[in-house]
Amino acid sequence: MKPRPVETDAGVPSGGRWNLWLGGGTLVLVALCLFVWFPRDISSGFLKKSLTGNTIPGDAFFPVLLVMLMVPLALLLIVGALRAGQGGGEAVGRVSLQNLLFLLYASLATGGALVLMALGGPLVVWVSNGMGLSDFTSYRAASGTFPYNVSGFFLGGTALSACYIYITRRRLRGRDLLVSALSTALLILIFAGLLDNIQLPPNADL
Incomplete structure (x- = not known):
């Protein structure tokens, strides 16, 4: 044959x-x-x-x-x-339905993560108050207290990174979630811990 x-x-x-x-x-x-x-x-x-x-x-x-x-x-x-070299690189064709779906999924993931980032902090405060761990009157009252002031950014940032990994690889493992959480925590350490006078979203809009 x-x-x-x-x-x-x-x-x-x-x-x-x-x-x-x-x-x-x-x-x-x-x-x-x-x-x-x-x-x-x-x-x-x-x-x-x-x-x-x-x-x-x-x-x-x-x-x-x-x-x-x-x-x-x-x-x-x-x-x-x-x-x-000459003629190297990935093959380039026409824009396909898969390309458009990728952009759609990425846009939905970004929008959903931003919504979670905005609502995550108030949700954490509400759960904390319900469990008797705190007695804040609103998220505004807790926006200057760790970890409530970074909870929304952490949840939204972790979700955004995890969604991008899933969209790209078509699967999501436990280590991917860990990498997403650690990378978001590193951003929090840099912008909220090492730098003064910086408010992570959504705290600047309060």
Whole structure:
């Protein structure tokens, strides 16, 4: 019997060049933000001194942090495209129904996680009051007390990470939930523990 021919992606356009251009364009955008846009549009710097003499994040802190997170992603795209060589990279086809469903699931997961983030804190306070562990009159009264002030962000952030993992891998294991919880806890430690004058959502809207 003759062996079956091996299926290849011949004739399917490659995404290597697209990844290279996307990574390079992202680096150009980062440079424009850091050296042109932010210096002209943002009054204070990355860090500043408060009236009490404490070092707190300035107006440029979060914008700079956001664009700097784009740098390693852009470098990964560029390095991956260069290593693959000419015509390398993932096969690129037309937008399919699966692509649209992926975007729909991601949008629903994001929206649901944000709702949980907004309602999680009041829910934790309500359960705590019902169990006799606290006697807060409202979530506003508990918004300055740990762990109630970070409970909504923790629940919503953990749910968001877990949902993204499930959408991407089509399964969710116990270690995935642990990674989601630990990564969210790390964000809480950085923004609520190490940095002053920062309110995690939804506390800033109270």
